[in-house]
Amino acid sequence: MADGANTELVNSVKDDRHDIKHAIASISKGERYLNRELSWLQFNIRVLEEAQNNRHPLLERLRFLSISGDNLDEFYMVRVAGLRGQLALGVDVVSSDGLTPAMQLEKINVLAEKLLEKQQEVWALLNVEMRKAGMSVLEANELDETEQVWVKDYFFDNIMPLLTPIAVDPAHPFPFIPNLGFTIALSLKRQSDGEPMVALLPVPSHLKRFIRLPSTSSIRFISIERMIALFFDQLFPGYKIKGSGVFRVVRDSDIEIEEEAEDLVRVFESALKRRKRGRVIRLKVDADMPKHLRKIIVSRLNATDDVVVMVDGILGINETNQLIVDDNPDLIFKPYNPRYPERVKDFNGDIFKSIAAKDFVVHHPYESFEVVHLFLRQAARDPDVVAIKQTLYRAGSQSMIIGALIEAAEAGKSVTAVVELKARFDEEQNIKWARDLERAGVHVVFGSIELKTHGKVSMIVRRENGKLKSYMHFGTGNYHPITARIYTDLSFFTADQALARDANKMFNYLTGYVEPIGLEKLVLSPFDLRRHLVGLIEREIEFARDGKPAAIWVKLNSLLDSKIIDKLYEASQNGVQIDLIIRGICTLRPGLKGLSENIRVHSVIGRFLEHARICCFGNGHKLPSRHAKVYISSADWMPRNFNRRVETLVPIENPTVHDQIMGQVMAANLKDNCQTWLMDSDGNFSKREPAESDDLFSVHDYFMNNSSLSGRGSAGDGVQVAPVMAYGLDE
Known part of the structure; x- marks a missing residue:
């Protein structure tokens, strides 16, 4: 009788798990997963939001703005380039959330345009605040007489010899503009006979975008395009300037490798040369550029209308990092010198x-x-x-x-x-x-x-x-x-x-x-890293079904492997409490009733870039616990890391190191209420606001001011340094 009852119970458990898996599989991909590319753009929006965070010094906010520009350029050079390549070849590969390349590009462009507009708004805001702080990026008409003399000398000594005006006509074909090339385009009229001409002034990449003017009372810059514009008459004598504008080219920079290549070095050297000449993926054009001039540039670059972006503001927002100077220490982060263990x-x-x-x-x-x-x-x-x-x-x-x-x-x-x-x-x-x-x-x-x-x-x-x-x-x-x-x-x-x-x-x-x-402890991809992680998640599911505490903490840069995500959904439906700290891309949808209500996704963005990969499994105990299984890894949870990379997952068994990684690093990240964003089921993020009764807690400030556990040595004996967070260790 007892054996029959046990068999019935086991079968019931199996049926329940089958029902959960079936329920997950029955949900459409679009409802189960978020889009990878849109999730990445959401991450860059969080980076840009830090440029408006008044807790950061002014020039550090400018740095976040610059980083958002760099990130967006790389995103287009690689990710968007790949999608456009699929579209050009007629490859109708559907993303994990069920979108074709064309559908993804349409959504990307809408969100990216909003991001670009926001960048210009933030730049305008920071510009005002910088002027209040004694820093100015000047228009040409703001130069005083002394500065005008200095600018003239500087231009003829340091810039004029490096510029090469190029006429665009049948005798002078349109030149190659390299990736991220910054170019001034001009519409000219010859004064002698009224003959029109189009010309280009490619700005050499090694020239500074912002040139600092000599001043003892304040910090003053002028952009190189503004400086060059002051001397158009010297560059094009005998011509009248009818109109001008700047443009910037972003090219396909992904690399494809021939599968049968015998000499990897030679293949990569060749591929790097091709990268510099990749097709135009994005063409940013100054909104003030005359329409007929813009049409010529678009045509000669073989760019399609959907890659052209009109910018009402500053092109090359990433280059604003050149304005970050250390003259005023109050405008940058206080220097931090790392401790020596x-x-x-x-x-x-x-x-x-x-x-x-x-x-x-x-x-x-x-x-x-x-x-x-x-x-x-x-x-x-x-x-x-x-x-x-x-x-x-x-x-x-x-x-x-x-x-x-x-x-x-x-x-x-x-x-x-x-x-x-x-x-x-x-x-x-x-x-x-x-x-x-x-x-x-x-x-x-x-x-x-x-x-x-x-x-x-x-x-x-x-x-x-x-x-x-x-x-x-x-x-x-x-x-x-x-x-x-x-x-x-x-x-x-x-x-x-x-x-x-x-x-x-x-x-x-x-x-x-x-x-x-026959590996004893180390887990490696591409062999069994995914399988091992799935097994650890399944163990937590079993603990939950047995009525024991079940919890998972994970810290990654990106999470988008659908097999792992489905297993996390299954764990959530079985009552496993899951906290994910994902800095960048996350295609899992947290907080969906009946699917992921026990999953929370945090993202920490601040002074330092969160990069460590850590995972903790409760092992039948609440987290943090000395009984937990703790690992560090080189791998994010992405298909490429499991299938096409050699990655490591390292178990942490030393008690002090175990406590440090789980009870210090992970707990501090989860406790942070200054730099943490919380994700909703639609992939949107909102800043975590501390409750009225909570003290402000910054994970970065905490670790800058507290020693770590395992590196302490005799100097730390008897001193309570870096205690475990308020969670307390479950013995």
Whole structure:
């Protein structure tokens, strides 16, 4: 009887789960998922909103405006270019939310136009505030006599020799305008016979867009187009100016790689040249430009009407970052100097002894990236180190990492570097690094064409007491010293030999296509990362169905994998409490009754760019809890990260590191009420406002003023630093 009852109960549970899955599958894609591209534009709207956040200093608000311009350019160069390419080829691929390329482009243009209008409104607002603060971007008629003399000398000494007026007629074909090229177009009339002429003045990209004028009493700039316009008569003597305007070209900058390419370096060098000559994806034209002149430009650039954008304001909004000066410290963020982990100091700077004593995490940018440099620099100079294995995705133009690898190879150590050539917009720099490394004797591997190596792993093999011991660094961010000062990321240092064995299998796969079988702890894509995450979500579903606490916390840059999203919907319907901290794209719809009412989506936008990927699973307990399963990762939850990239998911087992990542980093992000946006089921965001009884809490301010747990060392003994947030740990 009991066995029959148990069987009936099991079947009932199975039926319930089947019903939930069936209910989810029956909902149309458009109702289940948001559009990826529109979600990205919503993210950029949040960035732009920070330009109006009065909690930020004035010039930092200007920086957010500039970033929104850069973001939008890249979005068109890559994402919109891809959709236009599909449209041109007649490829009717439907997005996860059920839209064709044409439908997506129509919606994108509507939202992007609103974003452009908002950018100009914000620029006008900031312009007024800057003038009140003693900073001005001048019109030509605002120059005083002294400035007029200075501008004239500056123009003839520094600009005139670099300008090349180009007539547009049958004898002078329309010139090639490069990607992001900024050009002045003029309609002229020859004074001698009244003959009309159209001419172009391409502005060299290395010239500053805004030129600072000499002034001791205030900060005054003039834009280069305004300065050049003052001297049209010198550039076109004998002609009368009938009209003029500026335009800016955005070209297709995505790269397609031939599947059968044998020499990746040669292929990428060729592709980079093609990128510079890509088709016009967006043509921004000054609204004051005469109509007939605009028609000529559109025609000669082979641009279609739907890529033309009339701008009533300033073109190239991203270049306003040139106006950010440090003359007035009150107008920028107070400089922040990252802390150096005390644990490393305890061992007199010996990074290997520090790691051998205990795993620890360095929390960038609050803690110094110099620790990562030390890890490789000490390895290069340590006679007991015999091998170094390193992945390189983005390393920057002045990388100490590259220098350390070269030094190690020249010292006779075995050094392997997996250099990813497909790091978008860093391909050229990575080709240079690859050649420098090869010349030094480093074994350079480019991976495969099908997969992008996105995992951030460094492995040092050291001979100790007659045996080999490995020391590992797993990162959520790139080995890039500049971004490490503005991106929030985690650097995990460990001497866990099981993780080391797994990492070595990963490197063997990257260098020799040897599939990593029998991994002990590390989870890798493209093999089983998605499956493993689905399994962890299913465990939380089982806890919920058994009446136990069930919770998931996830922090990512982007979430848009439909299989994972459907599993999160299933978890929500079973009562699992889910908090997602998604900085950028999120195609999941939170808060829908009967589907996702137990899912909340937060987005933190502020001084630093949230970049770390973290996931916590309650494991039968409320979060935060020392019983939870905690992981850091290099991967966002996107199809490309699961299917076409080599990514890592690293379990965190050390108790102090576990508490730091979950009870500090994740809890602080969830507690923030100064920089957090909350998402509704339509994909719109509203700023999280603190309740009247709540104190203001900024996650960025908190970590700038509190030490982390795992890097403390003896100097932190007996001092309660960076306590777990108000949630409290569930023992």
